[in-house]
Amino acid sequence: MRTICLxxxxxxxxxxxxxxxxxxxxxxxxxxxxxxxxxxxKIIEKCYFPANEILxxxxxxxxxxxxxAFSISGVAIKQFELYAxxxxxxxxxxxxxxxxxxxxxxxxxxLVALKDKQAFCEQVKTHSQKIEKHFNQSxxxxxxxxxxxxxxxxxxxxxMGYKAMLTEGAKxxxxxxxxxxxxxxxIKPRLKILLKNFKLSDDIAFRFSSKTWEEWPLTTxxxxxxxxxxxxxxxxxxxxxxxxxxxxxxxxxxxxxDFLKFLPETVFNNSNFTxxxxxxxxxxLQPVSAIHVPHPIxxxxxxxxxxxxxxxxxxxxxxxxxxxxSGKISKCKDPAILEDWNWLxxxxxxxxxxxxxxxxxxxxEYFNPYExxxxxxxxxxxxxxxxxxxxxxxxxETNTDKELAKLRVLVxxxxxxxxxxxxxxxxxxxxxxxxxxxxxxxxxxxxTPGKTKTPGISKTGRKSTKVSRVKKK
Amino acid sequence: xxxxxxGWEFPPHISGGLGTASYGLTKGLSRIKDVDVTFVVPKAxxxxxxRSVKLLGAGDIPITKRKxxxxxxxxxxxxxxxxxxxxxxxxxxxxxRLSKKEVSGRYNFIQVDSEGKxxxxxxxxxxxxxxxxxxxxxxxxxAEESEFDLIHAHxxxxxxxxxxAKEVSxxxxxxxxxxxxxxxxxxxxxxxxxxIEKKGMDIAxxxxxxxxxxRDTVINKYHINPAKVFTVYNAVEPLNEIQxxxxxxxxxxxxxxxxxxxxxxxxxxxxxxxASKILQKMDNVRFVMAGSGDMMNKxxxxxxxxxxxxxxxxxxxxxxxxxYEMLRLSDVYIMPSISEPFGISxxxxxxxxxxxxxxxxxxxAEILTHAIKTDFWDIDAIADSIYGILKYPALTKMFTKYGxxxxxxxxxxxxxxxxxxxxxxxLSLN
Numbered sequence: 001m002r003t004i005c006l007x008x009x010x011x012x013x014x015x016x017x018x019x020x021x022x023x024x025x026x027x028x029x030x031x032x033x034x035x036x037x038x039x040x041x042k043i044i045e046k047c048y049f050p051a052n053e054i055l056x057x058x059x060x061x062x063x064x065x066x067x068x069a070f071s072i073s074g075v076a077i078k079q080f081e082l083y084a085x086x087x088x089x090x091x092x093x094x095x096x097x098x099x100x101x102x103x104x105x106x107x108x109x110x111l112v113a114l115k116d117k118q119a120f121c122e123q124v125k126t127h128s129q130k131i132e133k134h135f136n137q138s139x140x141x142x143x144x145x146x147x148x149x150x151x152x153x154x155x156x157x158x159x160m161g162y163k164a165m166l167t168e169g170a171k172x173x174x175x176x177x178x179x180x181x182x183x184x185x186x187i188k189p190r191l192k193i194l195l196k197n198f199k200l201s202d203d204i205a206f207r208f209s210s211k212t213w214e215e216w217p218l219t220t221x222x223x224x225x226x227x228x229x230x231x232x233x234x235x236x237x238x239x240x241x242x243x244x245x246x247x248x249x250x251x252x253x254x255x256x257x258d259f260l261k262f263l264p265e266t267v268f269n270n271s272n273f274t275x276x277x278x279x280x281x282x283x284x285l286q287p288v289s290a291i292h293v294p295h296p297i298x299x300x301x302x303x304x305x306x307x308x309x310x311x312x313x314x315x316x317x318x319x320x321x322x323x324x325x326s327g328k329i330s331k332c333k334d335p336a337i338l339e340d341w342n343w344l345x346x347x348x349x350x351x352x353x354x355x356x357x358x359x360x361x362x363x364x365e366y367f368n369p370y371e372x373x374x375x376x377x378x379x380x381x382x383x384x385x386x387x388x389x390x391x392x393x394x395x396x397e398t399n400t401d402k403e404l405a406k407l408r409v410l411v412x413x414x415x416x417x418x419x420x421x422x423x424x425x426x427x428x429x430x431x432x433x434x435x436x437x438x439x440x441x442x443x444x445x446x447x448t449p450g451k452t453k454t455p456g457i458s459k460t461g462r463k464s465t466k467v468s469r470v471k472k473k
Numbered sequence: 474x475x476x477x478x479x480g481w482e483f484p485p486h487i488s489g490g491l492g493t494a495s496y497g498l499t500k501g502l503s504r505i506k507d508v509d510v511t512f513v514v515p516k517a518x519x520x521x522x523x524r525s526v527k528l529l530g531a532g533d534i535p536i537t538k539r540k541x542x543x544x545x546x547x548x549x550x551x552x553x554x555x556x557x558x559x560x561x562x563x564x565x566x567x568x569x570r571l572s573k574k575e576v577s578g579r580y581n582f583i584q585v586d587s588e589g590k591x592x593x594x595x596x597x598x599x600x601x602x603x604x605x606x607x608x609x610x611x612x613x614x615x616a617e618e619s620e621f622d623l624i625h626a627h628x629x630x631x632x633x634x635x636x637x638a639k640e641v642s643x644x645x646x647x648x649x650x651x652x653x654x655x656x657x658x659x660x661x662x663x664x665x666x667x668x669i670e671k672k673g674m675d676i677a678x679x680x681x682x683x684x685x686x687x688r689d690t691v692i693n694k695y696h697i698n699p700a701k702v703f704t705v706y707n708a709v710e711p712l713n714e715i716q717x718x719x720x721x722x723x724x725x726x727x728x729x730x731x732x733x734x735x736x737x738x739x740x741x742x743x744x745x746x747x748a749s750k751i752l753q754k755m756d757n758v759r760f761v762m763a764g765s766g767d768m769m770n771k772x773x774x775x776x777x778x779x780x781x782x783x784x785x786x787x788x789x790x791x792x793x794x795x796x797y798e799m800l801r802l803s804d805v806y807i808m809p810s811i812s813e814p815f816g817i818s819x820x821x822x823x824x825x826x827x828x829x830x831x832x833x834x835x836x837x838a839e840i841l842t843h844a845i846k847t848d849f850w851d852i853d854a855i856a857d858s859i860y861g862i863l864k865y866p867a868l869t870k871m872f873t874k875y876g877x878x879x880x881x882x883x884x885x886x887x888x889x890x891x892x893x894x895x896x897x898x899x900l901s902l903n
Contacts, residue, residue, distance in 0.1 A: 020853050021860040022754055313874070317867035355843075355871070374845050374868065378861030385864075 074107030164282035169195035352376035501889030632673025684836020735766030
């Protein structure tokens with residue numbers, strides 16, 4: 001059997017708003033709603049809707065012979081729920097076709113696998129539940145954030161009961177071996193490993209529209225020709241890429257949608273390849289050998305390592321500061337705090353702090369809402385500082401924390417009281433001034449000082465409403 | 474290739490970046506084979522190497538010619554002091570007419586005896602325009618007396634000297650724009666200065682600007698053909714072996730430093746406003762404004778009004794080693810300039826391992842990646858950046874690791890090589 005495995009990653013982070021240090025302790029809402037919503041709307045229009053439609057048509061047309069897999073991060077699902085429930089519906093429709101497999105990943109699209117095994121398992125579980133709820137599938141294959149994989153992570157994933165995992169066919173791991181076979185974990189051979197054929201995947205994802213590329217323009221005939229040229233013994237070609245490749249990274253005008261539309265037809269007419277989902281491959285194929293990955297790999301940059309997220313002092317500090325809070329978080333029950341905890345772990349926040357400008361600069365800049373990694377770091381750390389204050393208030397551990405927590409409650413109560421009293425004072429004033437308006441000149445002159453005072457009072461009144469609004473958040 | 478270079482100041486007698494940059498560049502040029510620079514300033518103070526002083530009587534105009542053997546110069550560059558027995562009076566209005574006369578005619582004019590010497594102050598005083606004009610007269614004489622292939626004039630004060638030398642000799646003129654009046658005045662341009670600048674740019678065969686920021690000004694505000702304007706970035710001298718600290722930090726407070734002339738151009742008030750924002754949130758921090766300038770008193774009053782004088786210090790003008798001493802004590806360096814053609818001082822701060830915050834409206838922002846860049850008016854962003862550096866140690870770690878390297882990779886020799894290319898181009902044009 002020779003088969004193609006198409007897997008698309010769907011992910012959008014909750015980008016943070018500009019959060020200055022004077023917001024710390026005052027403002028507990030961290031996200032740039034406008035930016036997030038507008039990015040989402042743009043991508044939906046350019047990619048998710050048209051691409052989903054094409055996939056659905058292809059599935060109908062080939063009656064079960066054409067298959068794909070998706071991994072949709074929990075962050076993306078949350079944003080669909082908030083901004084575009086119709087997209088969720090469209091993915092549901094694909095799920096119902098029976099030819100689309102949904103993979104498991106971490107709910108927050110986080111790097112937690114590198115730090116905290118227990119938290120990792122919980123995040124994966126949460127995500128799988130979400131997938132089941134929305135798409136009525138219980139994922140059996142796992143893919144980690146950015147295809148990060150190591151032997152150790154594989155063991156954890158296997159222990160969670162997943163039968164296969166996806167990762168990068170990194171050259172420095174494979175050596176002379178080919179990614180076009182099924183492999184297994186070095187410690188737990190029951191966990192099958194599917195390796196991305198990065199050459200053929202990136203021909204579509206990165207090089208498709210590049211006019212300086214000697215193979216441009218890439219047609220489905222040419223692509224399938226390359227597939228036919230592969231060693232006939234090779235069994236599977238794993239084409240893994242961001243779903244946003246279609247219409248967003250490669251614009252509609254480049255012909256990327258036509259490529260997608262005609263790929264199955266060319267494959268069926270010109271080759272003996274079929275399409276399979278990851279779980280089918282894990283079941284049908286025999287692993288040729290174990291793959292040894294003592295140090296984590298990923299699908300990013302030339303190095304295929306973690307340096308895009310954890311490659312400099314900024315990223316290390318932010319990462320360790322974030323996970324220094326895990327202990328308290330594990331005891332915390334406050335849903336608002338736990339929600340923020342999730343979205344703060346998203347790997348993109350660390351990606352924005354990357355300083356590898358020179359080799360992979362273009363790609364990093366394209367996805368980056370910040371002007372510099374330093375700005376990204378400061379903004380993130382400010383948010384994290386506020387988050388820590390909230391967490392300490394909710395879960396006071398030291399005596400000072402407890403004391404502070406008490407005082408904060410006290411202050412909040414006083415603010416409420418103040419607000420009430422001010423509105424009462426204003427009411428009373430109105431009552432006093434009303435009867436006097438019909439009075440003599442003297443009386444009306446008395447009213448004026450009261451009136452001149454009001455702006456001052458309304459100012460404090462405004463202040464206190466601000467506080468109460470913040471508290472609601 | 475012999476270069477006759479006109480400047481206005483030369484270390485140690487400098488008031489700003491112009492002297493430092495001219496010095497650095499000549500030093501870089503001195504390391505290039507077959508480039509000989511003769512540097513002319515209106516006034517030399519004589520506290521340089523006196524042994525090589527050689528007086529040359531040139532007609533009625535005494536010119537002090539001395540060979541400078543400064544440290545690190547691989548070749549001695551000629552250093553001409555114009556002591557000047559020039560005309561007793563030159564009517565500024567007449568000057569341009571006179572300077573355009575034939576050489577013989579000018580001689581007549583200068584042949585007045587040495588009783589009426591005009592002393593060059595070499596400072597930016599009220600008589601500046603007269604001095605500039607006198608300087609250009611002497612320049613034309615020097616141009617006549619010496620042999621050279623090309624003229625290079627630094628900034629508007631020296632443009633007329635360069636023009637005069639070009640007119641006398643017919644050699645190509647390269648002018649070097651370190652700043653324009655748009656930077657200094659914030660848009661309220663002095664028409665006299667603009668006219669001098671514009672004339673220099675028009676007459677120059679080629680123009681060197683210290684950044685693309687300045688190049689844009691030259692092209693858009695002075696309407697110069699872009700094809701003759703080239704950017705050559707400044708560099709910074711490598712730090713000599715670190716001397717022992719003179720002062721010890723007497724406090725465990727963090728120190729945030731503004732170092733430069735306290736003038737409109739440098740945006741001192743944005744620093745003060747940012748400081749006051751930070752002081753509302755943070756206690757163990759102190760702000761220092763080092764330098765002097767026409768806005769200093771206004772700034773002192775501003776800090777008093779904001780009620781932050783207990784955390785805000787003014788040092789007055791700092792000279793020589795005190796600059797590095799101040800940087801050594803600093804935790805953050807900030808340059809919120811409104812319009813900064815280049816800005817060497819952030820590079821000096823990075824050399825001293827001090828993280829820097831610079832404005833987007835500066836030339837140096839074009840070459841530094843490991844620095845925080847904000848708009849000068851964005852007080853929130855400035856305050857936030859200062860807070861971030863003081864609060865999150867990874868930033869300082871990153872800046873000291875990469876920022877210093879970035880600065881060390883800049884060298885005056887590289888800048889000089891680019892200047893040399895421009896010289897070649899200018900020579901090939903003629």
